[in-house]
Amino acid sequence: MSSSVSGAVNGGISYWYADDGLPDVREPLAGDASADVVIVGGGYTGLWTAYYLKKAVPFLRITVLEQKFCGYGASGRNGGWLYNGIAGRDRYAKRHGHDAAVRLQRAMNDTVDEVIRAVAEEGFDAGIHKGGVLEVARTPAQWARLKAFHEHEVSYGEKDRVLYGARETAERIRVADAVGSTWTPHGARVHPVRLVKGLAAAVTALGVTIHELTPVTEIRPKHAVTPYGTVRAPYVLRCTEGFTAALKGQRRTWLPMNSSMIATEPLTEEQWEAVGWAGLETLGDMAHAYMYAQRTADGRIALGGRGVPYRFGSRTDNDGPSGRGPTTTGGRNPRPSRPCGKSSSSSSRRWPECGSSTPGRVCWACRATGARR
Numbered sequence: 001m002s003s004s005v006s007g008a009v010n011g012g013i014s015y016w017y018a019d020d021g022l023p024d025v026r027e028p029l030a031g032d033a034s035a036d037v038v039i040v041g042g043g044y045t046g047l048w049t050a051y052y053l054k055k056a057v058p059f060l061r062i063t064v065l066e067q068k069f070c071g072y073g074a075s076g077r078n079g080g081w082l083y084n085g086i087a088g089r090d091r092y093a094k095r096h097g098h099d100a101a102v103r104l105q106r107a108m109n110d111t112v113d114e115v116i117r118a119v120a121e122e123g124f125d126a127g128i129h130k131g132g133v134l135e136v137a138r139t140p141a142q143w144a145r146l147k148a149f150h151e152h153e154v155s156y157g158e159k160d161r162v163l164y165g166a167r168e169t170a171e172r173i174r175v176a177d178a179v180g181s182t183w184t185p186h187g188a189r190v191h192p193v194r195l196v197k198g199l200a201a202a203v204t205a206l207g208v209t210i211h212e213l214t215p216v217t218e219i220r221p222k223h224a225v226t227p228y229g230t231v232r233a234p235y236v237l238r239c240t241e242g243f244t245a246a247l248k249g250q251r252r253t254w255l256p257m258n259s260s261m262i263a264t265e266p267l268t269e270e271q272w273e274a275v276g277w278a279g280l281e282t283l284g285d286m287a288h289a290y291m292y293a294q295r296t297a298d299g300r301i302a303l304g305g306r307g308v309p310y311r312f313g314s315r316t317d318n319d320g321p322s323g324r325g326p327t328t329t330g331g332r333n334p335r336p337s338r339p340c341g342k343s344s345s346s347s348s349r350r351w352p353e354c355g356s357s358t359p360g361r362v363c364w365a366c367r368a369t370g371a372r373r
C-alpha cells in the first residue's frame with residue numbers, strides 16, 4: 001500500500017505503518033525449543049488463533065514464529081474493512097445446505113462484534129468505528145447488479161440489510177452519479193496496524209511466546225525449522241497466507257494475489273462537508289474492477305482494489321516499490337535479518353546480516369527495531 005503522508009510518497013510497507021510507526025521487534029529464536037503449539041506467521045490468523053487457544057486452555061505453551069514482525073504481511077497493509085463477507089458461500093451452501101450457510105453467515109456477523117468486544121476487553125485503540133458497509137451503484141448496470149446482490153445477501157438471513165435509492169444514498173455520501181446503494185450494519189472500519197499491534201501485545205500478555213525476525217524455512221510434522229533452531233511441538237499451524245509459496249515444498253500450495261492501496265492527504269472540513277460520509281461506513285461499489293475504501297481516523301480516504309497482476313512463479317512483493325525491505329523473497333525464503341547495529345552511509349560497508357549495501361540506507365532490521373547506530 002502506498003502512502004502519501006507528506007506529499008506523494010510511494011512504497012514503504014504500508015500507509016498504516018507510516019502513520020503509526022514500525023513496531024519494536026521482539027527477540028528472535030535463540031536455539032532449539034519445544035512447545036505445545038507452534039504458530040508460523042504473526043498476522044491476524046496466527047495471532048487470533050494464539051489468542052483464543054490461550055484463552056481456552058491457559059496452560060498451553062504456544063510459540064509464534066514470525067519472519068519479520070507481527071503484522072508485516074497483509075494484516076498490516078489492508079483496507080481495514082472488518083466485515084461479514086464470506087468467500088465461497090454459495091459453494092458452501094451447495095455442499096452443506098442453505099441453512100448451514102445461513103448459520104455461517106450469522107457467525108460471520110457475530111465475528112464483527114466479537115473483534116470489537118475483544119479489542120475493548122484488551123483495552124487498546126484500533127481506530128474502530130462500526131458504521132456498517134455501504135456499496136454504491138453508479139450506472140444502470142451497476143444498479144441491476146447491486147439489487148441482485150442485495151437480494152442474494154438477504155436470502156442468507158441479512159434481514160437488517162437496507163436498499164437505498166439515489167436521494168438516500170446522497171444523504172450518506174456524495175458519490176458522483178450514484179443511483180443507489182445497499183447497506184449492512186455488519187461492518188466496521190479499523191486501523192489495521194493498530195489492530196495487529198494491539199493483538200500481538202495482548203497475546204504476549206496472555207503468556208504466548210513470540211519470536212520475530214525468525215523465518216521458518218520448512219514445516220515438517222511436529223517441527224518448525226528456522227536458521228536459528230527448530231521448535232518441536234505436537235501441533236504446527238501454518239498461518240503464512242500469501243508467503244506460503246516461499247516455504248520448502250509449498251511452492252504450489254497457495255497462489256499469492258496482489259491488491260494495492262493509496263491514501264489521500266487529510267481532507268479539509270469543507271471537503272468533508274461536500275463529500276458527506278458522516279457515518280464512516282466502509283465503502284465499495286458495483287463496478288467490475290474491485291474497489292474498497294474507508295474514511296480513516298485521521299480524515300483521509302484510503303482506497304484500494306485488485307488489479308495488480310499475478311506475479312509469475314508465485315513471487316511476492318514485500319515492501320512496496322521503494323524497496324525499503326532487506327530482500328525480495330522472489331519465491332525463495334527471505335534472508336534472516338537481525339539488527340546489525342551499523343549504518344550503511346559508507347557505500348563500501350555491507351550489513352553483516354541482511355547484506356544490504358545501499359548507500360545512505362538504514363538497515364531494515366535496525367529500522368524495525370529502532371536501533372541507532
Ligand SMILES: Cc1cc2nc3c(=O)[nH]c(=O)nc-3n(C[C@H](O)[C@H](O)[C@H](O)COP(=O)(O)OP(=O)(O)OC[C@H]3O[C@@H](n4cnc5c(N)ncnc54)[C@H](O)[C@@H]3O)c2cc1C
Nearest residue numbers: 041043044045067073074075078079080081216240241243
Ligand atoms: C491491500 C489489501 C487490502 C485488504 N483489505 C482487506 C479488508 O479490508 N478486509 C479484509 O477482511 N481483508 C482484507 N485483505 C485481506 C486480509 O488483509 C488478509 O486476508 C489477512 O490479513 C490475512 O492474515 P494472515 O494472518 O492470514 O496473513 P498475513 O497477514 O500475511 O500474515 C502472515 C504472516 O506470516 C509471516 N510469515 C510468512 N512466511 C513465514 C515464514 N516462512 N516464517 C515465519 N513467518 C512467516 C509473514 O511475515 C506475515 O506476518 C486485504 C489484503 C490486502 C493485501
